[in-house]
Amino acid sequence: MTPSSYVVADALRGGDPQEKELSHLTSADERYTVGVWSAEPYAEYVTSHEGYEYTFVLEGRVTLTDADGDVHTFGAGDAFTIEPGWSGEYRVNERLTKHFAYYTAEGA
Template sequence: MISVENFGDLLDLDLGAFTSKPTSLEGNQKEAAVSLWTSLDGKIESGVWECTPGRFTADRSENAEICHILAGRVTLHNADGTARQIGAGEMFVLPLGWHGEWTIHELTRKIYTMVAAGV
């Protein structure tokens, strides 16, 4: 049987300890995340992520990402040099093949869904 899953208030969800962001361009950026749901085939994952201010690289060669910013403000820098500011309440998609950088302006929390190539 397939049933609905509810995860409650995601702004108050404990994400655990922050760890160093491996793709940070500034060295001291920290992140935390909790995976809330993964499809049986492992090709779709949804969860909550939070990151401290700073700048990091991102590569969506292997998966697309759907994001909804719960709190905070970011600028997404596309590989072509264009940029877009996104804040709390906004949703966006990083399509399969997207490469770029994120600038986190203030502590930011998002809901994410990663979808593997070929789904």
């Protein structure tokens, strides 16, 4: 895995993500990516998610709290999706490793 930088510095609320990624597939237009991503504990506030994301958690725990205050925590063996426009806190509670498929939405 190689270092990556999806977490934007001005969105970071705490922690040091130390992100790493291994890309398995990227489309020619670079809008669709499948891979593995890992991060150390951190929290960020996402103002508007830019794409469609499917996640399958391999290890660790992550908590998503949307703008309405709905809280969902996912651990190893869980899967979830995020759609374009989602906003809220994305918190990695303990070292997270996930498989993901991500498609950048039109106009993002």
